[in-house]
Amino acid sequence: MNSILRMAATAVLTLALAACATTPAPSTAPTPAHSVLLVSIDGFRPDYLGKGNTPNLDRVAAAGVRAEWMNPSFPSLTFPNHYTLVTGLRPDHHGIVHNNMSDPELGKFSLSKREAVQNPRWWGGEPIWVGVQKAGYPTAAMFWPGSEAPILGAHPTRWHVFDAKVTNTQRVNTVTGWMREPMNTRPRFATLYFDEVDHEAHSFGPFSEQATGAVRAVDTAIGDLFAQMQRDGSAATTNVIIVSDHGMAPVTPSQRINIADMVPTDWVEVVAAGQTVGFNPKQGYEAQASQRLLGTHEHYTCWDKSKIPAKFHYGSNARIPAIVCLMQTGWDALYPDTFAKAKGQTQTRGSHGFDPYSADMRAAFIAIGPDIAQGKVIPAFDNVDVYPLMMHLLKVPAAPNDGDLAPVRGVLRQ
Known part of the structure; x- marks a missing residue:
């Protein structure tokens, strides 16, 4: 019997022997966990x-x-x-x-x-x-x-x-x-x-x-x-x-998006990049940023934080950015400098943060x-x-x- 099955059997035997022992007087003390x-x-x-x-x-x-x-x-x-x-x-x-x-x-x-x-x-x-x-x-x-x-x-x-x-x-x-x-x-x-x-x-x-x-x-x-x-x-x-x-999830070199191609970066504060991406529009750019981002795009979907799908149980916390974008599984959204550094890379990477x-x-x-x-x-x-x-x-x-x-x-x- 291998060691892990022996471990399980030992645990079972220990419990069985305890049950077969002489029954003690009733006690009101809770059973130790x-x-x-x-x-x-x-x-x-x-x-x-x-x-x-x-x-x-x-x-x-x-x-x-x-x-x-x-x-x-x-x-x-x-x-x-x-x-x-x-x-x-x-x-x-x-x-x-x-x-x-x-x-x-x-x-x-x-x-x-x-x-x-x-x-x-x-x-x-x-x-x-x-x-x-x-x-x-x-x-x-x-x-x-x-x-x-x-x-x-x-x-x-x-x-x-x-x-x-x-x-x-x-x-x-x-x-x-x-x-x-x-x-x-x-x-x-x-x-x-x-x-x-x-x-x-x-x-x-x-x-x-x-x-x-x-x-x-x-x-x-x-x-x-x-x-x-x-x-x-x-x-x-x-x-x-x-x-x-x-x-x-695997992410191939061709499945990367420059955040600057999602929205002009002078319109927003980028709170988080990657797979679950967060934006807070800068003052005076709220309408433009929302118009540009909200809705379904080829490789991502963006929501106003109050309208994130209920299945995600997400959107009420004050720390959640005003606009949240979820990348299609297998696609990464990168900061412009990171995107530039990634050019020419041929290595498939791994990412998480996609639809759970x-x-x-x-x-x-x-x-x-x-x-x-x-x-x-x-x-x-x-x-x-x-x-x-x-x-x-x-x-x-x-x-x-x-x-x-x-x-x-x-x-x-x-």
């Missing part, structure tokens, strides 16, 4: 599974529960969706409405601006680590968007500033070290984040040799994670949920553990539902959120 470890593989497409490159993830999926896929929230970008996963709130409600944002009081936000990333005023809602700590339990984050800011006055109990140079092995060893600690310091909730697949797929395309190599490397790390947890016994007391934040309901943007979901069903595949669901599922597993009251436990009840062991 198991820990939850939330693992993110950034940019991991669910159709990477089952292709011979993910033997460890395939075994976890077969032993536990796999969703056909998971729908990201709009926009299908890294920071908005990672924060949705830990709050259960749509980006329109938690305030991280894009990887690049503008706020009249706070200024500019981008992934590379450390002072913005670490400013709690950008981050709305209550992330799961705050709720778990309010309930009296420790938490830990091996990288996660939001964990670097003292949101509602609190970081996770232990956390790390993101550093891409930290190897997969170092990340896994840090987390398994946490999970084998005594109960008084062991995190009730922890995160683990891998960025390698996203990085290589962006640079070379989602089906490139480089992206496939990154998929294999992360799968190896996942195998190491479960092997260590089985050896030290933490597998029997930990529910592991493996997700991605979004998928990835398109096949290329689908995210992955796998779960295994003592409270997780075995050998099931469940229908697709929205990623806002992961938060209420985790709070249910942790037996901690959920904060107000946009999720629903009903679509993910099939994950639970009955």
Whole structure:
């Protein structure tokens, strides 16, 4: 029996032996909850599974529960969706409405601006680590968007500033070290984040040799994670949920648009480029910009923020630009200088940020553990539902959120 199936069998046997033990006197004390470890593989497409490159993830999926896929929230970008996963709130409600944002009081936000990333005023809602700590339990984050800011006055109990140079092995060893600690310091909730697949797929395309190599490397790390947890016994007391934040679409060199060809740049402030593009018309150019942009074009569609399709649950937050354009899947809108630099490039790249309901943007979901069903595949669901599922597993009251436990009840062991 391979190591991951042994892990599942060990968890089942542990529960069975506990049930067969001498029945104690009735107690009013609540049943202790198991820990939850939330693992993110950034940019991991669910159709990477089952292709011979993910033997460890395939075994976890077969032993536990796999969703056909998971729908990201709009926009299908890294920071908005990672924060949705830990709050259960749509980006329109938690305030991280894009990887690049503008706020009249706070200024500019981008992934590379450390002072913005670490400013709690950008981050709305209550992330799961705050709720778990309010309930009296420790938490830990091996990288996660939001964990670097003292949101509602609190970081996770232990956390790390993101550093891409930290190897997969170092990340896994840090987390398994946490999970084998005594109960008084062991995190009730922890995160683990891998960025390698996203990085290589962006640079070379989602089906490139480089992206496939990154998929294999992360799968190896996942195998190491479960092997260590089985050896030290933490597998029997930990529910592991493996997700991605979004998928990835190939973008060929011919599928790039210069933003200056969409609208004169002296008419607008370009808040965000790429795939979900935001414009704020400059004073005196509101009518011209709207006339030029709004409506359906050959490779993109633009809306007034108040008229964005309801399925995207997006448009009410003050940080959302006045005009939002969604590129056709596989097309990028680039700043003029970036577009000029890209001329002559022949490398297919990868992008995300497109329609979250398109096949290329689908995210992955796998779960295994003592409270997780075995050998099931469940229908697709929205990623806002992961938060209420985790709070249910942790037996901690959920904060107000946009999720629903009903679509993910099939994950639970009955």
